[in-house]
Amino acid sequence: MKDQSYDNNKLIDIKYDMNKRRIRDFIGIKLMQIITIIVSTLFVLIFLILFSKSIPIFENVSLTDLLFSSLWNPEKGEFGLLPIITGTIFVTGISLFIAVPISLLSAVYISEYAHKKTRSFLRPFIDVLAGVPSVVYGLCAFLFLVPLVKDFIAPRFGIESTGLCIFTASITLSVMVFPIIISLCVESFRSIPIELKEASLSVGATKWETIRKVILRASAPSVITAVLLGFGRAFGETIAVNMVVGGIPKIPSTLFHPGQTLASLIASAYGEMMSIPLYESALMFVALILFVVVLIFNLLGIILLRKVKRRWNY
């Protein structure tokens, strides 16, 4: 008899315990759910704020004028963003054009050719580079790259330049993008199963053929993600660009002329945006463009990723 009652007690204990665990489980799940909902709402909220704040400029200036007029004189009520959009496309495009191939080659070297010691020595450095605040890059570019472009590179092309120009900004950005792409690509190349390499090598492919036709393809999804992140950084980079791009909202006639980018424009103009009518709204619209473009590129990235994953799965 005594034994049984003891057992019953124990059973109740377990039941009580189970309830406690279930409640903990429930709270945990709900908490994560709520946090996720808040974060996702933020996304919508930012979009709504930017959009609603941009409405005044839509009411006063036509969208075609906003996007395709090359006159940017907020004091005179002229809000043509074309020069700034052009500047952004140039700076982002050139920086990625330089950064992507170089980073890929470097990642291939580190992951496939470098000695194990070199690799384990280099990787933390690259990760640190990826985390250095952008103002540091801006400062270095201002102190070293700007004079270099002014005194050596631009004169080579027969152009007089202050050094504060599209070219300098592009180079600065590409340097900032390197570590991100390299780091992610090395990570992904290293995660390719060694048996896949063996499969290629065993039919007599050389190492380079294996890298080009097997490793790069098999890691294409990660490479695309890396390039997208690099794009995000280059496209949205504000302070480092602001320090070296020149900040003049005119369509540059050469790469050695100053320009302006969308992100950098907001940074340099927000101090005076309250004093000029519609200026605030125009800057909100610029922010909206940044937001939407990043969104579009990410969506395109997702579509591309799906296709590539289906095609080059291993």
Next chain:
Amino acid sequence: MFNESVKIETSNLNVYYHKNHVLRDINVRIPAKKLTAIIGPSGCGKTTLLKTFNRLLEIRDNVKISGEVIVDGENIFSSKKDVSDIRKNMGLLSQKPYPLPMSIYDNVAYGLKIHNHIKSEELYERVKHCLDEAGIWKEVKDRLHDPASGLSLGQQQRLCLARALSVEPEIFLCDEPTSALDPIAAQQIERLLDKLKNNFTVILVTHTLRQAKRLADYVIFLYFGKVVEQGSADELFNNPRNSETKAYVEGDIS
């Protein structure tokens, strides 16, 4: 020990992997155009031995190899030999099939394109021939340009066989090629191996004794990185000279 011509011979082969002495003084002889099974409990160095033959072991970090592997009378570690040529001469079937990240057709055309400049019609015929030899042509002929990853595991393994066949090797290295497959797919591969041994030197690493008994002409028994016994399948299975071999063959150690 046997009268057949020797295809691969090792002398005092030692392999260290992460400072572990994985293979110790391996001296084996593998006859041409026969199926040689390498048996032994897991972790005894079977796969390592197989991958030293086509020098695939070297792409891993921290590997040290000493000794000689002589294929057709030439040491594969001598600097004169091109690694790609050595590997091309030895088709590989791994434990799990690894189709390359491309279409079914391209998987087989891959090796062909690397080594030959051939017209697309001829390429097609060669690809078809290889897929046919691997017994998979009928199943894939209508979807040659689909990704290879969409095939079942058994089909993938036969595709890998077709890929290996494409570069016309003389030797086949098979590393437990049926271990990831269902019984029917495994049987298909076994049949193919049985067919292959008429024209190729086949080396089969296996942990299934019965598979070795079904297929092997010649057997090498590895235990803790050492060759305990090697000889004709008949002799080794029915009349093992070594007590450890006897224990393994009878299922007392595994």
